[in-house]
Amino acid sequence: MKNRLASLFPIILVLIALLAAACETPPEAPPEPTYSDEVIAEGQSLYSQTCSACHGPDAKGVPNLGKDLTTSQFLAERSDEEMHAFVLEGRPSGDPLNSTGIDMPPRGGNPALTDDGIFAIVAYLRSIQISE
Numbered sequence: 001m002k003n004r005l006a007s008l009f010p011i012i013l014v015l016i017a018l019l020a021a022a023c024e025t026p027p028e029a030p031p032e033p034t035y036s037d038e039v040i041a042e043g044q045s046l047y048s049q050t051c052s053a054c055h056g057p058d059a060k061g062v063p064n065l066g067k068d069l070t071t072s073q074f075l076a077e078r079s080d081e082e083m084h085a086f087v088l089e090g091r092p093s094g095d096p097l098n099s100t101g102i103d104m105p106p107r108g109g110n111p112a113l114t115d116d117g118i119f120a121i122v123a124y125l126r127s128i129q130i131s132e
């Protein structure tokens with residue numbers, strides 16, 4: 001028995017060393033996307049032109065129109081690409097996710113809104129999101 005333990009000893013040492021190493025290097029967190037002030041300002045300007053009529057000038061929502069976007073879990077849980085796809089499509093009243101019975105038009109009803117413009121709006125909205 002004593003012999004067996006002794007032969008396990010180097011293995012245990014290696015395991016302890018590995019564990020210690022694993023504890024020292026924290027798991028790599030995915031980098032938070034960062035947006036330049038220019039992009040956010042551009043997004044704010046496009047937001048007021050295209051989205052504010054329904055979602056309000058400060059994105060706090062308008063009763064019987066667009067929802068509050070500053071507290072939107074939907075936005076918080078989605079990637080930029082997913083938000084881009086959402087804005088392209090909008091959300092018709094028939095959509096299972098629609099909770100107001102009111103249509104959100106594709107591209108917020110602005111056919112001139114470009115892909116870059118949509119990403120800038122998403123950046124702006126993320127900059128004003130209130131996390132709970």
Ligand code: HEC
Pocket residue numbers: 047050051052053054055065066067068069072073074075087091097098099100101102103104105107108109121
């Ligand atoms: C004509 C009104 C209108 C315009 C313009 C509009 N929306 Fe909406 N939007 C809505 C409505 C209504 C909803 C809620 C639909 C529902 O009941 O789920 C909505 C929902 C959303 C949601 C989902 C929120 C959530 O928590 O589920 C996002 C994000 C959003 N809009 C972003 C935008 C952006 C960005 C623009 C501008 C490009 C925009 N909207 C323009 C009416 C509008």
